[in-house]
Amino acid sequence: xxxxxxxxxxxxxxxxxxxxxxxxxxxxxxxxxxxxxxxxxxxxxxxxxxxxxxxxxxxxxxxxxxxxxxxxxxxxxxxxxxxxxxxxxxxxxxxxxxxxxxxxxxxxxxxxxxxxxxxxxxxxxxxxxxxxxxxxxxxxxxxxxxxxxxxxxxxxxxxxxxxxxxxxxxxxxxxxxxx
Numbered sequence: 143x144x145x146x147x148x149x150x151x152x153x154x155x156x157x158x159x160x161x162x163x164x165x166x167x168x169x170x171x172x173x174x175x176x177x178x179x180x181x182x183x184x185x186x187x188x189x190x191x192x193x194x195x196x197x198x199x200x201x202x203x204x205x206x207x208x209x210x211x212x213x214x215x216x217x218x219x220x221x222x223x224x225x226x227x228x229x230x231x232x233x234x235x236x237x238x239x240x241x242x243x244x245x246x247x248x249x250x251x252x253x254x255x256x257x258x259x260x261x262x263x264x265x266x267x268x269x270x271x272x273x274x275x276x277x278x279x280x281x282x283x284x285x286x287x288x289x290x291x292x293x294x295x296x297x298x299x300x301x302x303x304x305x306x307x308x309x310x311x312x313x314x315x316x317x318x319x320x321x
């Protein structure tokens with residue numbers, strides 16, 4: 143990613159977090175809030191329910207793949223609006239995907255192989271990111287594509303209101319009056 147002006151970076155973050163939120167709702171999770179807290183700390187607060195523990199392991203394949211989809215949807219949304227991005231996933235999101243795949247007993251050997259070879263820390267290599275994206279990214283892209291108007295509406299609202307609770311996010315997504 144190249145350095146951009148602050149307004150572009152904020153828009154990029156808004157679309158990234160909106161992608162997470164819209165995908166989370168699409169796969170059945172609850173969005174409790176969305177917070178654009180500046181360049182270093184954007185966040186979407188999502189309630190996964192009891193199906194995912196604090197270490198990122200999921201109780202079953204359906205819930206695990208839903209969480210992975212939600213994690214990758216941020217980058218899918220960001221890349222749709224900013225196609226010049228060369229990154230395939232935020233380091234934090236990719237680290238969570240890797241942990242979930244490695245430590246869950248519902249994953250296949252091929253899926254564990256796809257995430258092997260990177261330790262959380264420095265930015266992963268492009269071939270590693272491409273492997274992970276090939277294994278898991280298509281569903282995230284499909285959700286973002288089908289719900290693009292919602293992603294766009296939520297991202298635009300985040301640029302006006304950078305901290306939003308889940309109820310307000312739902313109003314935005316339903317195209318209801320929210321401010």
